[in-house]
Amino acid sequence: MTTLYEVRDRIIDIYRGFDYVFRPLFKFLLALAILFEISHNMGFMGRLNNYLLIMIIALACTLMPMSMMAAVLALVVLLHLYSLSMEAAALGAAILLIVFLIFFRFAPHSGVILLLMPLAMTLNLHFAVPLAAGLLFSVGACVPVALGVVIWQYLYLVVEHRNWLRGADSVERLLTNFRFLVDHMVHNRAMWVMAGTLAATVLVVYFIRRLAVAHSWLIASAAGALTEILILVYAEYHYGVPAEIVRNIPWILLSLLIAVVLTFFVFNVDFARMENVQFADDDYYYFVKAIPRVSMEAPDRKASDFYREAPERDLYAYGAEESAEEAKPAAAHTTVLPTLKRPAAAPAAPAAPAPEKAAPEKTAPAKAAPVTEKTPQQAQAAAVPEETAAEAPAPAAEAPAADMTAAEAPAAETSAAGASADSAASPSFLDKVRKFLDDWSRTGAGARTDEPEAAASAEAEESGEGTEETETEEEIASAEAAVTAAEEDSDDLFLPETAVDGQSAVETDEFSRELAEELSRELSADGPLDRNT
Amino acid sequence: MLKQDRIRTMTRLAIYEEEQIARDERVNGYFGNDYVFSQMVGSFISGTIAFGIVFAVYCGYHFDTMFLRLFDNSILDVLKQWVRYYAVFIIGFCAITFVIYRGRFRRAQSRLKKYRRDLEFMAEEYELYDKPQDNGTTEETV
Numbered sequence: 001m002t003t004l005y006e007v008r009d010r011i012i013d014i015y016r017g018f019d020y021v022f023r024p025l026f027k028f029l030l031a032l033a034i035l036f037e038i039s040h041n042m043g044f045m046g047r048l049n050n051y052l053l054i055m056i057i058a059l060a061c062t063l064m065p066m067s068m069m070a071a072v073l074a075l076v077v078l079l080h081l082y083s084l085s086m087e088a089a090a091l092g093a094a095i096l097l098i099v100f101l102i103f104f105r106f107a108p109h110s111g112v113i114l115l116l117m118p119l120a121m122t123l124n125l126h127f128a129v130p131l132a133a134g135l136l137f138s139v140g141a142c143v144p145v146a147l148g149v150v151i152w153q154y155l156y157l158v159v160e161h162r163n164w165l166r167g168a169d170s171v172e173r174l175l176t177n178f179r180f181l182v183d184h185m186v187h188n189r190a191m192w193v194m195a196g197t198l199a200a201t202v203l204v205v206y207f208i209r210r211l212a213v214a215h216s217w218l219i220a221s222a223a224g225a226l227t228e229i230l231i232l233v234y235a236e237y238h239y240g241v242p243a244e245i246v247r248n249i250p251w252i253l254l255s256l257l258i259a260v261v262l263t264f265f266v267f268n269v270d271f272a273r274m275e276n277v278q279f280a281d282d283d284y285y286y287f288v289k290a291i292p293r294v295s296m297e298a299p300d301r302k303a304s305d306f307y308r309e310a311p312e313r314d315l316y317a318y319g320a321e322e323s324a325e326e327a328k329p330a331a332a333h334t335t336v337l338p339t340l341k342r343p344a345a346a347p348a349a350p351a352a353p354a355p356e357k358a359a360p361e362k363t364a365p366a367k368a369a370p371v372t373e374k375t376p377q378q379a380q381a382a383a384v385p386e387e388t389a390a391e392a393p394a395p396a397a398e399a400p401a402a403d404m405t406a407a408e409a410p411a412a413e414t415s416a417a418g419a420s421a422d423s424a425a426s427p428s429f430l431d432k433v434r435k436f437l438d439d440w441s442r443t444g445a446g447a448r449t450d451e452p453e454a455a456a457s458a459e460a461e462e463s464g465e466g467t468e469e470t471e472t473e474e475e476i477a478s479a480e481a482a483v484t485a486a487e488e489d490s491d492d493l494f495l496p497e498t499a500v501d502g503q504s505a506v507e508t509d510e511f512s513r514e515l516a517e518e519l520s521r522e523l524s525a526d527g528p529l530d531r532n533t
Numbered sequence: 534m535l536k537q538d539r540i541r542t543m544t545r546l547a548i549y550e551e552e553q554i555a556r557d558e559r560v561n562g563y564f565g566n567d568y569v570f571s572q573m574v575g576s577f578i579s580g581t582i583a584f585g586i587v588f589a590v591y592c593g594y595h596f597d598t599m600f601l602r603l604f605d606n607s608i609l610d611v612l613k614q615w616v617r618y619y620a621v622f623i624i625g626f627c628a629i630t631f632v633i634y635r636g637r638f639r640r641a642q643s644r645l646k647k648y649r650r651d652l653e654f655m656a657e658e659y660e661l662y663d664k665p666q667d668n669g670t671t672e673e674t675v
Contacts, residue, residue, distance in 0.1 A: 090593070094586045101579040101586075102626075106633055175596055182594050 005294060008265060024062040027069065030112075031061035034073055034119055038080060041122075041159055045083040048076060066111035067104055073115065074100075081158060085165040087178040088158050091185075095154055099147050107140045117148020118155065126152075127248070128255035130198040131224045132262055134205025135217060142202035146195040153191040157184050193241045197231040212289060214271040221259035225252050270294045433519055440516050539658050542651050549648055557648075560641040569634045576630035580623050588615055 015022055035054045043049045057076065061069045074096045082089035104111070113133050120126045126149070133141035158165065158181070165181075168174045185191070201224045209220035229252055232243040269291040277288040560568060592599050602608040 091590065094590050097586055098583045101583040105576060105579055106629075175593070178593055182590065 004264075005268075008268070012265070027064075027066075028058050028062045030115060030119075031058040031069060031073065034115060035076065037119060037122055038073070038077060042077070042080045042084075042155065044080045044162070048079060065108075066115070067108040070104075070111040070115055071100065077155065084158065084162055085168055085177060087168065087174050088165050088181060091178065091181050092154060092158070095151060099151070103143050103147060107143065110137060110141055110144045113137065113141055113144040114148050114151075117145060118152040121149070121152045124251050125255060125258070126194075126198065127201075127225070127228055127252045128258040130201040130228075131205055131221055131255055131259040134202045134220065134224060135209055135259065135262060136266065137202075137206075139203060139206050141206070142199035145202055146199040149191060149195040149198060150185075153188060153194075154181075154185060157181065157188075189235075189239065189241045190243065193232070193235040193239075193243060197228055197235075200231060201227050214274065217263040217267045218260065221256055221263065224259070225256040228252050228255075268294045437516055437520060440512075539655065542654055546648065546651050546655070549644065553644065554648065557641040557645050560638055561645055563638075565635070565638050568638050569631055572634040573627045573630050576627055577623060580626040581619075584619050584622055588619075591615075 032054070035058055039049045039054060047053070057072065061072060064072065078089055078093055078096065081092045099114070103114075110133075113129065116129055117126060120129045129148070130142075130145050133145055161180070165177050168177050204227045205220045205224035208223050209216050211219075213219065229245070229249065232245045232248060235241040236243040236245050270293070271291060274289060274291045277286075277290060279286050279288075563571070599608065599611070602611060
């Protein structure tokens with residue numbers, strides 16, 4: 001169904017884009033079809049059967065309004081009739097003149113229906129025209145529909161009796177032919193029944209489709225088709241009119257299908273999303289029923305670039321003054337911003353958010369990164385103002401694997417351990433804690449400062465340069481992975497809030513040691529961990 | 534910057550100017566009664582011609598009888614009867630014309646009012662958003 005909607009929208013878009021081509025083309029094809037039909041079925045005047053002349057007339061018709069086009073085609077018909085017999089031409093002229101004088105006075109823009117009717121009757125699709133006219137035109141469309149039936153029946157009558165009408169050489173014969181034609185037209189009950197049926201169908205379809213009910217167009221189409229069947233059945237069985245109902249039912253069903261297709265293209269709304277709205281102003285109360293159109297946009301397949309989208313968020317996060325180019329390298333951090341906004345106890349703190357959370361102010365613990373107006377680099381620099389590298393948690397969190405410095409706070413180790421464990425076989429909580437305690441007791445906080453790289457970075461930070469090393473994409477990705485893993489474990493892991501609050505690393509270290517002891521006591525007792533400890 | 538309201542209004546205005554404004558302006562050039570009356574006169578003429586055609590067909594069909602009645606002086610009865618038909622037809626035709634064209638006149642006026650309202654809206658929009666800024670530039674909107 002989605003594909004159908006897309007195809008429909010594509011067709012409508014194409015038509016809208018090239019309507020200046022399609023409209024004249026439609027008129028040209030319509031005029032050409034009618035002229036060929038006239039030439040094929042009547043063709044009494046040999047000169048008018050010339051294909052070149054037909055093409056020229058059809059081309060001229062493209063430049064005319066529909067009513068003028070109908071007049072030109074009527075003139076062609078009259079010329080053919082005149083070549084056959086004067087009485088046929090006279091009666092034809094009388095019918096066409098009455099049509100033009102009376103009907104076109106009120107509805108000159110419904111000429112297309114008048115033109116379509118004879119063509120549709122030739123193709124046995126005349127039941128579709130009133131359905132379409134009722135859906136697309138006003139109530140006045142019932143008149144051209146009925147007149148189209150009359151005109152077509154008259155031409156059919158003339159063609160059927162062309163041998164009888166041809167060569168009237170006396171006034172008596174002429175009058176006889178004239179009476180013959182009039183009699184057949186007036187007493188042709190099948191014609192009047194058909195004209196009445198189609199006119200009634202237009203009215204039924206028109207009034208039902210204007211009702212404020214769901215699926216009104218489909219209901220109107222079905223009701224119109226049913227009206228056609230019922231009137232024809234009634235006329236056949238009650239008045240003995242040869243309506244050929246059995247032969248016509250398949251064509252009526254086909255017409256219904258055409259009306260459904262037309263509805264799909266013209267009036268396709270989503271009744272499931274219908275809304276009834278009530279509101280009022282000083283003068284009125286309004287009861288509004290709003291039904292959205294079904295519009296299925298074709299998928300917009302465009303490649304999106306991570307770094308192209310990132311600067312907006314980055315600008316939002318770190319300050320709008322930066323240019324997009326400056327913000328690009330930090331774009332990866334923006335992806336973990338939601339993580340930063342997690343509650344204070346979130347163990348994700350050591351990773352990317354560390355710079356912001358280590359900000360000097362002791363504000364509310366979870367204040368998502370005082371999403372300051374600093375670049376990540378600035379934030380990192382601010383995070384390690386005076387402490388030693390061994391006590392600074394931020395840089396280690398930025399580079400958990402390659403640049404794993406001794407400055408990593410326990411929380412950072414925990415998150416890294418969580419990340420690696422998660423990537424392996426997701427050990428239980430107790431395993432994680434045991435591993436954490438083992439690592440802690442084996443290395444100790446001070447021992448970690450012995451690593452030369454950590455010391456070097458600590459010296460660099462102490463000298464006030466801050467951590468200005470450029471982050472590669474791999475580092476960013478690994479930091480994200482660690483954050484994600486830590487976030488997943490955030491419900492299980494417990495971290496001291498002081499680490500998040502931005503207390504000094506010394507306090508953090510002492511607290512961590514206390515925590516380790518607390519945890520070992522808990523584990524030895526095999527009792528449940530108290531999260532409030 | 535694109536403004537959807539303005540684009541919608543401009544589209545509506547363009548469609549109206551393309552298709553209907555000439556007709557509505559022509560209608561609006563009349564007073565209501567004058568317009569309806571002129572159309573009724575036109576309907577009277579075309580109805581008379583159409584009725585004459587029908588009468589001609591009738592005469593052609595009953596050519597023998599009518600010819601005999603011409604000498605019989607009874608053709609006047611036929612004519613009187615047809616005049617009655619004609620009166621009924623033309624009154625009905627003019628009544629239909631009156632109803633239809635009065636409605637058209639009102640609808641044309643309504644469309645023109647809406648058109649002018651849209652124009653005023655556009656003028657206000659331009660005045661609000663496209664007036665020169667302090668630095669001499671204008672905010673470019675569509």
